[in-house]
Amino acid sequence: MHVLLVGSGGREHAIAWKLAQSEKVSTVSVAPGNVGISLEPKAQLVDIAANDIDALLHYALEQKVELTVVGPEVPLVDGIVDRFTEANLRILGPSAKAAQLEGSKSFAKAFMKRNQIPTASYEIFSDATQALDYLKTQTAPIVIKADGLAAGKGVVVAQTIEEANEAVSAMLADNAFGDAGSRVVIESFLSGEEASYIALVDGEHCLAFASSQDHKARDEGDQGPNTGGMGAYSPAPVLTQAVEQHVIKDIVEPTIKAMANEGAPFKGFLYVGLMINEHNQASVVEFNVRLGDPETQPLMMRLETDLIDLFNATIDGTLNNTQCNWLEGSAIGVVLAAGEYPASSSKGEAISGIDDAERIGCKVFHAGTAMHDDQLVTNGGRVLCVCARDTTIVAAKQKADKGCELVRWKNRHYRRDIAYRAVARINEA
Ligand code: AMP
Ligand code: GLY
Numbered sequence: 001m002h003v004l005l006v007g008s009g010g011r012e013h014a015i016a017w018k019l020a021q022s023e024k025v026s027t028v029s030v031a032p033g034n035v036g037i038s039l040e041p042k043a044q045l046v047d048i049a050a051n052d053i054d055a056l057l058h059y060a061l062e063q064k065v066e067l068t069v070v071g072p073e074v075p076l077v078d079g080i081v082d083r084f085t086e087a088n089l090r091i092l093g094p095s096a097k098a099a100q101l102e103g104s105k106s107f108a109k110a111f112m113k114r115n116q117i118p119t120a121s122y123e124i125f126s127d128a129t130q131a132l133d134y135l136k137t138q139t140a141p142i143v144i145k146a147d148g149l150a151a152g153k154g155v156v157v158a159q160t161i162e163e164a165n166e167a168v169s170a171m172l173a174d175n176a177f178g179d180a181g182s183r184v185v186i187e188s189f190l191s192g193e194e195a196s197y198i199a200l201v202d203g204e205h206c207l208a209f210a211s212s213q214d215h216k217a218r219d220e221g222d223q224g225p226n227t228g229g230m231g232a233y234s235p236a237p238v239l240t241q242a243v244e245q246h247v248i249k250d251i252v253e254p255t256i257k258a259m260a261n262e263g264a265p266f267k268g269f270l271y272v273g274l275m276i277n278e279h280n281q282a283s284v285v286e287f288n289v290r291l292g293d294p295e296t297q298p299l300m301m302r303l304e305t306d307l308i309d310l311f312n313a314t315i316d317g318t319l320n321n322t323q324c325n326w327l328e329g330s331a332i333g334v335v336l337a338a339g340e341y342p343a344s345s346s347k348g349e350a351i352s353g354i355d356d357a358e359r360i361g362c363k364v365f366h367a368g369t370a371m372h373d374d375q376l377v378t379n380g381g382r383v384l385c386v387c388a389r390d391t392t393i394v395a396a397k398q399k400a401d402k403g404c405e406l407v408r409w410k411n412r413h414y415r416r417d418i419a420y421r422a423v424a425r426i427n428e429a
Pocket of ligand 2: 214228229292293294
């Protein structure tokens, strides 16, 4: 089978690596992919940008692609699934209408409100003066979100009202996020522990993936600005069986049912970002309509089932007859980022030590790398994700920590505390 995978990050490297393990797959074409992906068996890079739907469609028809999988949100929100489906091509993902769950925070908030799905209370503003007046009546902490897509960076958890004022002014008056920030959601702060609940949904049924937890803040102890994610691990012990049952009954099933009732049946990966409070009550922090990055990297390290079987069942609407198996133990992925991430990014620094890390049992997925005169160099942002799997999260983390030390370039940044909550739970027990 010839599979087309759209995207170029660590998530896509992990998906390509896993797809290549399927006996059903002959070729994984990745548009545009990255250096690490090009080194995987069965993989080839296609020089088409992830957002260029016309060119992707043309390629899929011409090269007789049998299945297309989309990593990032932008082409989904822009309607790639609608276009491919109209052309009778098999593609995994939601329609543009269903992708609004991620594409517009105001859509997602209104959807949750009218369907009684637990989430933080909120107000929406497009006028800076009105938003600033509203903030005068509020107390911190409070959360300011750009309405549209901002690569995980359009959210400010303000610890003071001054900080909230600044975020609102940057988005509404100074256009810091362009169109994406021309409307803002101001929502109440939720306390608790976050977890990522990711499931495949076929319009009607859902099949849960293993739980995971991301670390969005740049610095250790969850300090510093929000990023796309600095590391993740699976499983996340905060998602106990009881919490998972509550999440399925009160969040996931009502979401699937309401999307179908509202004329936008959801197909593809539904990612529910959860906040779980001290009473084990879960609220939705965000919906994503795709796999998470970096959650996917540790998830793929643990997935036993053939991805092709899962993708086919999703497209064919047979997830109710499908099982998904996970390797026992835990997996972790630690992101190595350029020193200045997420503000700006240095590029072109020579990278060494990936082979050494893989020799001790890590798998290193690429995101922001490039080849320069036969030398692997950084290409900005999140550069690599060092992953390890072992019998416990403590052992997996030790292995990944060693791998991270071995992979080097000038001015790399990573968090040494990924999975600290799971490790603390083990130490407490
Ligand atoms: P989002 O892009 O909506 O997932 O927000 C990014 C991150 O900001 C989340 O992963 C949380 O860490 C934090 N966050 C967002 N909304 C809230 C909220 N209402 N309360 C507390 N933290 C939040
Ligand atoms: N890791 C968070 C995301 O992919 O949105």
